Amino acid sequence: MRSYDVIVVGSGAMGSATANNLARRGSKTLVLERFGLNHSNGSSHGLTRVIRLAYSEHPFYVPLLRRAYDLWFQLQKDSGTEVIRMTGGLECGTPQSELVTGAIESARKYGVRYKILSPREVDDRFQIFDLREDEVGFYDYDAGVVFPEKAIEAFYELAKERVDFHFNEALLDWDLVDGRITVRTSKDSYVAEKIIFCCGAWLPQLVPELALPLKAERNIQFWMRPREPGELFSIKRMPIYGFQEIDGRVFYGAPDSGEGVKVAKHHSGVFVDPDGVDRNATKDEENEVREFLRRRMPLLDGEPASFSTCLYTNAPDLHFVIDYHPKSRNVILVSPCSGHGFKFSPMIGEIASEMALDGKTKPDISFFNLARLSTTPPKSLQL
Numbered sequence: 001m002r003s004y005d006v007i008v009v010g011s012g013a014m015g016s017a018t019a020n021n022l023a024r025r026g027s028k029t030l031v032l033e034r035f036g037l038n039h040s041n042g043s044s045h046g047l048t049r050v051i052r053l054a055y056s057e058h059p060f061y062v063p064l065l066r067r068a069y070d071l072w073f074q075l076q077k078d079s080g081t082e083v084i085r086m087t088g089g090l091e092c093g094t095p096q097s098e099l100v101t102g103a104i105e106s107a108r109k110y111g112v113r114y115k116i117l118s119p120r121e122v123d124d125r126f127q128i129f130d131l132r133e134d135e136v137g138f139y140d141y142d143a144g145v146v147f148p149e150k151a152i153e154a155f156y157e158l159a160k161e162r163v164d165f166h167f168n169e170a171l172l173d174w175d176l177v178d179g180r181i182t183v184r185t186s187k188d189s190y191v192a193e194k195i196i197f198c199c200g201a202w203l204p205q206l207v208p209e210l211a212l213p214l215k216a217e218r219n220i221q222f223w224m225r226p227r228e229p230g231e232l233f234s235i236k237r238m239p240i241y242g243f244q245e246i247d248g249r250v251f252y253g254a255p256d257s258g259e260g261v262k263v264a265k266h267h268s269g270v271f272v273d274p275d276g277v278d279r280n281a282t283k284d285e286e287n288e289v290r291e292f293l294r295r296r297m298p299l300l301d302g303e304p305a306s307f308s309t310c311l312y313t314n315a316p317d318l319h320f321v322i323d324y325h326p327k328s329r330n331v332i333l334v335s336p337c338s339g340h341g342f343k344f345s346p347m348i349g350e351i352a353s354e355m356a357l358d359g360k361t362k363p364d365i366s367f368f369n370l371a372r373l374s375t376t377p378p379k380s381l382q383l
């Protein structure tokens with residue numbers, strides 16, 4: 001049986017970033033991925049991902065994001081591929097909305113550069129967004145997009161000389177015997193000192209003994225072709241954006257980098273088995289996005305250029321879960337990122353490799369602990 005220092009399960013955002021870090025640190029690593037590189041069955045596809053620093057979800061994330069930004073630019077340099085582009089970001093809602101108050105709280109706590117814009121200032125500056133008189137725009141100077149497929153490819157290309165990537169090979173089961181890990185896959189068996197589960201929505205089925213209260217949620221991203229004038233929506237001019245409506249629903253998206261303007265509703269409330277996902281968009285889903293566009297970006301209310309179905313893996317409080325398995329520090333759980341993890345992936349890859357190789361992490365990640373899952377009340381989704 002072939003033996004490794006570390007086995008990483010999954011090669012989406014978190015697994016490929018982890019493999020890249022383990023390669024740099026000289027660890028003998030095997031990555032098992034049940035599909036191919038950059039497949040579209042999981043959570044990491046869709047051409048763009050939003051990255052923002054004034055983090056409305058919780059200030060705890062801001063120092064981690066600062067490290068993630070550094071690592072994105074490092075990846076860009078090392079790979080010679082554009083993986084990140086700064087566009088600025090606009091979060092809109094009433095001054096009392098979670099989106100705006102959360103962004104302000106994070107920005108003030110950590111000195112993030114921002115500006116509050118009135119509806120007229122938003123209009124003067126961008127000419128494409130409609131805000132109501134009682135709303136404001138929170139402008140995050142340090143926001144932008146990352147390009148997920150290019151990023152995953154870059155992680156892979158930089159790691160592949162030193163890491164064994166086994167695509168189309170699924171982990172079937174694993175065991176812990178005298179502190180060592182044995183795994184059985186669809187093709188072979190291996191042993192390792194450590195195992196890191198970066199398997200997104202499939203995590204609960206691979207550690208059934210933990211009965212993790214995680215839910216896979218199907219979410220759809222649409223790309224719309226702008227009516228004239230198209231250059232206002234181009235990645236050179238348009239910021240990433242988010243709107244929180246008065247009923248709490250959040251819509252967000254990214255500028256046109258060739259494929260159309262991305263628009264999506266954050267959280268559908270449709271929970272699925274990751275092995276049986278209906279990939280079609282329903283008329284209701286499309287109509288909800290269209291109504292949003294009519295209200296907020298009427299120039300975009302044309303025919304959708306395309307759409308794609310993707311999975312969030314939600315913890316009850318919608319934060320991340322990154323921790324050791326309660327039975328062994330040789331088993332590490334990394335992934336469930338509640339629909340907002342991509343921007344962190346190089347930083348999560350770094351801490352996952354620290355957990356495996358050093359037994360501790362440089363940054364504080366206690367916020368993401370497993371134990372809280374049994375006591376934290378679920379956050380209600382605004383659907």
Ligand SMILES: Cc1cc2nc3c(=O)[nH]c(=O)nc-3n(C[C@H](O)[C@H](O)[C@H](O)COP(=O)(O)OP(=O)(O)OC[C@H]3O[C@@H](n4cnc5c(N)ncnc54)[C@H](O)[C@@H]3O)c2cc1C
Pocket residue numbers: 009010011012013014015032033034035041042043044045046048049050051169170171172198199200201202206219220221264309310311312334335336337338339340341342343344
């Ligand atoms: C529509 C949508 C929009 C999003 N927008 C943003 C955004 O703007 N900004 C942001 O920061 N985040 C965003 N996210 C969240 C972000 O993309 C995810 O948090 C991130 O991609 C999760 O990566 P992952 O590696 O954990 O999961 P995945 O990419 O799903 O990777 C898990 C991998 O494990 C593999 N696997 C599973 N089981 C096995 C097995 N038994 N054996 C071998 N391999 C296995 C799977 O095939 C898969 O490749 C969005 C997510 C979605 C769905």
